[in-house]
Amino acid sequence: MKNWIIIRSGIIILIGTAFIALENVVGLRFGLLLTLFVMYILMPIVRLKIHNEKMQIATLIIDIGLIFWMSLSSRYVINYYIYILYMSLLLEVGLVYTLKWSRYMMGLIILVSLYHYWTLFIYRDNMGTVSEIVFMCVINGLIVFSVALNNINRIEKEKQIKLNSVLQETNEQLEVLTRMAVKNNIARDIHDTFGHDMMGLIMEIEMAQVLVDQDSEKAKLMLTKAKQSARNGMKTIRKVVETLRNDELEIIEDSIEEMIVNFKSRMNISVQYMLFEHINALPKKYLEVLYRLIQECLTNSIRHGEASKIEIEVKEGLHTIVFSIKDNGKGASDIIEGYGLKGMRERVEALNGSLRIKSDSGFVVEGYIEVGND
DSSP states (O other), X not given: OHHHHHHHHHHHHHHHHHHHHHHTOOHHHHHHHHHHHHHHHHHHHHHHHOOOHHHHHHXXXXXXXXXXXXXXXXXXXXXXXXXXXXXXXXXXXXXXXXXXXXXXXXXXXXXHHHHHHHHHHHHOOSHHHHHHHHHHHHHHHHHHHHHHHHHHHHHHHHHHHHHHHHHHHHHHHHHHHHHHHHHHHHHHHHHHHHHHHHHHHHHHHHHHHHHTTTOHHHHHHHHHHHHHHHHHHHHHHHHHHHHHHOTTSOXXXXXXXXXXXXHXXXXXXXXXXXXXXXXXXXXXXXXXXXXXHHHHHHHHHHHTSOOSEEEEEEEEOSSEEEEXXXXXXXXXXXXXXXXXXXXXXXXXXXXXXXXXXXXXXSEEEEEEEEOOOO
16 A cells, blocks of 8 residues: 555656646636646545545545646646546556445546547537547556456455465364374274283283282293283284374284184183184274274273173174173173274174173173175
């Protein structure tokens, strides 16, 4: 805006000087025209201080009146120097200001400017005058078209800025959600893998502690198993870290059946299981969910339920896999989902499945997951 005021002031000074020199203005007329030009120079400065739209429109109407008065003060019917002021004001209204009434102000400026050509046509009604009127209408039309095109570009740019702002905000939210998801995945993987190994290690050490005075050989055997469990735990942690660095690596190294057999051997507990024939041919994401689900249930049956018998059944249905894990542990009157149970539910529901947990003469986890055409 300040740059436009400087440019406008320079144009007015040049036009005013040319006007006065061309018409040899002197005396009272010189004072009048000089006053009009000075007022016209000061009007945009006044507008700059005004923030009320109606007041700004009022100052623009005053500008039109000042130019019109200058034209009437000329010795010519049409003074082309003054006509330049009409066109510059037309551009100013269209490009500098974003008033709601800009289009109407532009129409008013065009009508007032063409008034002088209508007066000329009354005095000189020939084709020359008509040609001048047509030419000036074309000029005004081009100015209006340029202003309209600029406004369209301005509106599109504002929309783009808003869209970029929304997109940036969305990206920031997505980044936060992604970090949270990564943290949850890390915590869940550590809980499901390392936690299972550590639970086995604790159980083996406790059993060795009980047997140390009764059967030293069995105690030594349990300590040997405990040492192996500790090594497996360290190996699992390394695998988790490697998997976080490279998503293509798998944490699961054995099959579901092997995991169940190893658990049964280490914990010295009765585990009966029935798995459908092609379970190991499942895509990785389904196999991993079933693996972690059964692993978590086995761990909870020993750690919380103190069960001595566990029954596992995984069946293949129509585009679904149905599972059921039961134990004969002490159960719970109020089931409070800890991190492990919440992790199981999240994994199952991520595959459009459902998980139900109930306690009736033990603990029961059952449900299903949907299998797509991967």
